[in-house]
Amino acid sequence: MILDSVDKKLIALLQDDCKQTTKALSLKLNLSVTAVYERIKKLEKSGVIDKYVALIKKEAVNKSFVVFCHIKLVQHTHDYVVQFEKEVTKLEEVMSCYHISGDYDYLIQVVVKDMEAFREFLVNKLTSINHIGSTHSMFVINEVKYTTAVTV
Amino acid sequence: MILDSVDKKLIALLQDDCKQTTKALSLKLNLSVTAVYERIKKLEKSGVIDKYVALIKKEAVNKSFVVFCHIKLVQHTHDYVVQFEKEVTKLEEVMSCYHISGDYDYLIQVVVKDMEAFREFLVNKLTSINHIGSTHSMFVINEVKYTTAVTV
DNA sequence: GGTGAAAACTCGCACTT
């Protein structure tokens, strides 16, 4: 889908606050309510807008402990990779998992209550997945920046 | 704020789709529309719900190239840390930045168009920040999992 | 892309448990 400058501005606005009314958006974009409405529908249908979500404060739900783990598999056979990715995706503590270049194969982000919960997760969930060679954990001391908004 | 099981279910629903109507939520939670409405307002006012955003597909806006960079500062004096954090936060390509334990000081996630855009970012933006000692880039081969929803 | 109108939703109010 080709995006013009109005679409880009609209995407920026919705990435910041998706609950603002079409009317509020129409004023910011100098368009009619319907024009904005139809642009949004088009962005949704074409898949540019993936979903609308509420972001919650981790601290408010007792999940303040964030850890990044590097993971190396023992081997990179197709079956091992597929199985690891399937198992790790199932884990609710894992917010994200990326297959990356470099010394390790994967980088995952884990969100839990505290160090004890992380130990539980590491011992009982993560390392019980087959074919994991080694892991290396990096504890988050401070979240300096976090955004879901991509610049368009 | 203390969350009961209905609040938790509500948070889970809103983390998945914040645009569903209060009526749809009330049916899923077996409550009246007003009861749901008031629970949501309470979650918003108490700060449990931080914001409502649209998540967009990076590929659709030509930002498919994701890189994680480890960063080490030359020194950890208060001023250096403050300045680095301030500067890195300003960079639009930086989606997240975490102060972490381990061999490196920071882990940042960068989202750009392609390798060339990343080179530009690295040379002209990131490494032009003062006091950076060394960086180590890990290119994302595949995003295995990504979610903004914390399990409550 | 704009207009207008019906359908659906939001949200304050009065009342109940």
Add this chain to the structure above:
DNA sequence: AAGTGCGAGTTTTCACC
């Protein structure tokens, strides 16, 4: 303290210009 039902005012949605 928390839930229900009502209803005026908005907002969404869509056929038509």
